[in-house]
Amino acid sequence: MVGIHHAYGTTKVLNNISLTVPAGELVCLLGPSGCGKTTLLRIAAGLEQLQAGSVTIDETVIAEGAAQLPPEERRIGFMFQDYALFPHLSVLDNVIFGLFRQDRRTARARAMEMLDQVGMVQHAEKYPHMLSGGQQQRVALARALAPEPRLVLLDEPFSDLDTNMRARIRQQTLTVLKQNNVATLMVTHDPKEAMFMADRIKVLGDQGRILQSGRPADIYYKPTDEYVARLFGPMNMIDGVVEQGGLKSSFGTLALEDPTVVEGAAVRVLIRPEGIILSKGDDDGGAPVEILSAHLLGDSSIVRFKVRSGINSGSEFHLRMPGAFDLTEIGQIWARVDPRHAFQYPQNQ
Ligand SMILES: Nc1ncnc2c1ncn2[C@@H]1O[C@H](COP(=O)(O)OP(=O)(O)OP(=O)(O)O)[C@@H](O)[C@H]1O
Ligand SMILES: [Mg+2]
Incomplete structure (x- = not known):
């Protein structure tokens, strides 16, 4: 056609x-x-x-x-x-x-x-x-x-x-x-x-x-x-300005693939819920988080959390992880972003 x-x-x-x-x-x-x-x-x-x-x-x-x-x-x-x-x-x-x-x-x-x-x-x-x-x-x-x-x-x-x-x-x-x-x-x-x-x-x-x-x-x-x-469901969103080729966030600098994006440009990074990974240590350069809720859907769970410190402190995010999340787990938890699930667009597209 x-x-x-x-x-x-x-x-x-x-x-x-x-x-x-x-x-x-x-x-x-x-x-x-x-x-x-x-x-x-x-x-x-x-x-x-x-x-x-x-x-x-x-x-x-x-x-x-x-x-x-x-x-x-x-x-x-x-x-x-x-x-x-x-x-x-x-x-x-x-x-x-x-x-x-x-x-x-x-x-x-x-x-x-x-x-x-x-x-x-x-x-x-x-x-x-x-x-x-x-x-x-x-x-x-x-x-x-x-x-x-x-x-x-x-x-x-x-x-x-x-x-x-x-x-x-x-x-x-x-x-x-x-x-x-x-x-x-x-x-x-x-x-x-x-x-x-x-x-x-x-x-x-x-x-x-x-x-x-x-x-x-x-x-x-x-x-x-x-x-x-x-299309695939709710995304996490971070708006900001490009500095040294990336967007600075609590999860570290989110590198921007698009080489045409200029320093100082207003960009939006969308992160899929399955692109945020929790860990019990900060070895991978994650952000310390406070867990707000966890819902088991069957094969996966949706976990809502807040970032404790850094640029996005206080902001709420959600992630999807395989299996169940145990809310009684104690100790500090960190979250990091898998760059394959983070996408960048100009703001006000
Ligand atoms: N025979 C018709 N006369 C006037 N308007 C029509 C006619 N058929 C469809 N439309 C309108 O054209 C638009 C597209 O309709 P269409 O049925 O192709 O959509 P669709 O993508 O198949 O939607 P859905 O997912 O709901 O089936 C709609 O706004 C619909 O109201
Ligand atoms: Mg139809």
Whole structure:
């Protein structure tokens, strides 16, 4: 997709979106509610009239200007949030539905092969209302992939499932998509889901613009702006002025990677909660802290603390650490910052 703009009436929704989904890869659009994710998928599918730009699949232009191929000729498979299985058709007939170009026997064999891939063969004769949400999702995936589409579009495909089911179905969906070596464009507003599923992530801002594109590790470790850094949850923030190439803090001088930042510039450093590490000694150059509270979340704990002395004394921070934190632990505790989890931006960005 190149140079896609879209407006509903006078409201601009998408602003110059270009993206490519290589065969066998999964590209994830990650963005807040209302930023235009579904609109972009509908344009790709041909369900929404293209207003500007072009859509190409395998080097064939399928939409540009007035020339727009109808949805059924685009060889694109869909799966939306509500799965939208046909309630009056059996599981098998739901999957056969998209295979109308094949004779009934070939179509049936192909549908059974796909149901086998998603582990639903034994439910082939059932009707959608007899299935759990996760099972319906698997049938919808089989239906989307059965006609061997050139591109699959997934719109928040796991949002109706509970936590455990979601984790299982995500893994299974990914396995089936990779087995079929299909290009997939998926939409989600859950950054962890995007990290798990995607080969590449495109972060969309609320202006309908792509803010950052990259592999999951780039988005997490090299967020190019404050908005992207904050996608993963609350951050610790230190504002200050650059002195001798860094920002002085109670945690020591936080070195600034960006060589263009000049002495005296006002900068903001954001530190991920998992980037602050506690210790019982100050050997690593940490700040002495007073623990305010600790909450066990299960696999990790959130610990709030105050810095006791130095530049940020009195300021409150929070960190995430594996396992439980024992509040009865006595003695002075120090905190230090892992520079891989600290990011610097100009202030008032
Ligand atoms: N048919 C329409 N007519 C007018 N406005 C629309 C139409 N469809 C969507 N919009 C508006 O366009 C914007 C983008 O909608 P879209 O459904 O693409 O967002 P989204 O990113 O998918 O959001 P969500 O995460 O909530 O699903 C929203 O402000 C929405 O209200
Ligand atoms: Mg949507």
